[in-house]
Amino acid sequence: MTGSSSSPVAEGAPRHHGPGPRVAAVLVFGASAAVLVVEIVALRLLAPYLGLTLETSTMVIGIALTAIALGSWLGGRIADQVDPRRLLGPSLGVSGAVVALTPAVLRTTAEWAPALLLLIASLTILVPGALLSAVTPIVTKLRLTSLAETGTVVGRLSGVGTVGAIFGTVLTGFVLVSRLPVSGILIGLGTLLVVGAALVEWRTRGWSGTPALTLVVVAGGLATVAAPGACDAETRYHCARVVADPDRDSGRTLLLDGVRHSYVDVDDPTFLEFTYVRAIAAAVDAAFPEGEPLAAHHLGGGGLTFPRYLAATRPGTRSLVSEIDSGVVRIDRDRLGLNSQAGIDVRVEDGRLGLRRLDAGSRDLVVGDAFGGVSVPWHLTTVEAMTDVRRVLDEDGLYVANLIDHGGLAFARAEAATLRKTFEHVALLGEPADIGLDPTAAPEGGNLVLLASDRSVDLRAIREALDARRTGWKVTAGDGLTSWIGDARPLTDDYAPVDQLLQPSSPQGGR
Structure with missing residues (x-):
């Protein structure tokens, strides 16, 4: 018997001359x-x-x-x-x-x-x-x-x-x-x-x-889908908690993933705790006659603070809300008194798809409030999405969007550029340092509010309303807004790097 090989070839295996x-x-x-x-x-x-x-x-x-x-x-x-x-x-x-x-x-x-x-x-x-x-x-x-x-x-x-x-x-x-x-x-x-x-x-x-x-x-x-602990309810998207306000018996704060998302006074919906919500209310009240009922659509629901405010201050208002998280809607009903609010219809759906179901010219007001911290549904930020918003608004309609950004405010600038590409008139509300009106102070970031419409926005009335609500915020538009936007690129369905544009910092939620 002759000597055997030290490295036997696998039985039946062909000798391929494959890649090295x-x-x-x-x-x-x-x-x-x-x-x-x-x-x-x-x-x-x-x-x-x-x-x-x-x-x-x-x-x-x-x-x-x-x-x-x-x-x-x-x-x-x-x-x-x-x-x-x-x-x-x-x-x-x-x-x-x-x-x-x-x-x-x-x-x-x-x-x-x-x-x-x-x-x-x-x-x-x-x-x-x-x-x-x-x-x-x-x-x-x-x-x-x-x-x-x-x-x-x-x-x-x-x-x-x-x-x-x-x-x-x-x-x-x-x-x-x-x-x-x-x-x-x-x-x-x-x-x-x-x-x-x-x-x-x-x-x-x-x-x-x-x-x-x-x-x-x-x-x-x-x-990463798994929500953290210490939740009142673990929804499909969030760890949700409702915290009572020790200084106000009927006040409740909705926390999503530990971040203050909404403040609701279940007995007095006209009480607005967060500054950005008061700024939105100021802008809307300045844009429409006092007490006039509106047809509104809300992209994002949370605690439904602003739909409740509209129902209380403008009787007859019809608010349709697109809220993607059914667990948050259950909390609204079970813990935050939603069932007692007339004129508010909440649909569990994606906001972009909800927009597509609306008829052209069917809304006086669209409110975008679906962003939180560094969690942003980017497909609600693009030119195509804003084109759908413009489609559902009537000729005098108003779009109001709450943004959260930090650092260099790159996302907010890009979103302002996006609205500029879609609407005739755009204005920005925020802290003076954040919107370029106080060159001696560095931007801190946080909440900003963008307004967009095809009709002229009454900046003077908005400034007076912001002051009346003690927000400390200012408003800029025109050349000032152009300078603030700089070379920011509009967002589109084909190019929307929102996650990269956002500058994360310590989560603070609404303020």
Whole structure:
């Protein structure tokens, strides 16, 4: 009997001339990163049409996980039956083409065939996700030539794939979305995948991809949904508490995730604790005749402080509220006396979708108050969203938006630029230092209020109303507002890096 080899080849395993270890690592790393980029950007593409809801996020995550599982299983199975070198190029090329076409396909479907949007959205995530996730088992098959190195090869490629997915996640969240339109991100990624397919076909016909990392990243994302403890109610979006005011028997403060969100006096809805709410009331009262009933729509409900105020001071007012969190609505009814308020209709829905259901010219007033701290539904900030606001307002209608920003106020400036692009007249209310009227003081940030209308805004009346309510706030418009906005870029559905524009600080909520 002759001597045996010290590194026996796996029985029945073909001797593939696959990619070297460095090329294999690059393929796995790149494919893994691409899967995460597609998943994150898909959420931003779908939000204007399906709403930025937990259901939308869950759907995208579920489809992505399905794609990963399907791609991993089929990739390994097919690699055992077909020469893996024949799979790499076509898989990368097809996935690249689908990714590059995704923005156009989704937006066209949403506008022309909305009933098919869920199906098309699912396919645009499932197809490239499965093809890219098949890369890991295919490359593993190419690299495995001996049973003695099985653990090393599998472990190394799994680790490289995990690092690639982490890289794709961080790159997208911190760099790409803040600098590029989402369509540009997907078209660029698709182009890179197609170029990669051509190179692979030219060199060795290898595959790349990794599912293991995506499971870790998505699990981390799901974990962030869990609300902190010490809640009166744990809603779908928040840890909610209601705290009694020790200085006012009927006063209640609604805290969401520990931040003061709303103050409600259940016996006297005309009592307004937070300065920004008094500023909104001042602006609305200056813009419309005293006591005149209004048809109002509110983007965001919280404790419904301002709808209650309108009902009390303008009998006959009809307020329709879009509040995405059904748990907060239950608190309004059970703890904050909503059932006793006439003329307030609350719908549990995404604000952007709620706007789309309203008739043109059907509202005198739209109030945007859906932002809190650094948690901003970006799809309510864009030119397209503001165009819908303008559509539902009548010719003398007014849009009032509460913003929260800090640091350089980059988000607030961008939102002011956005309104300037949509409405004829825009004004900004806030602390003098924050709105550029006190050059001796640095901006502190916090709440700011933007007004927008196609009719002229009476700045003098607003100033007098702000003073009468002892807000300490001032108002700027015209050239002063232009100077304050500077070179801020308007936000659009295709470019709205709100999370990156916001400058976080200690959460303080309404003030």
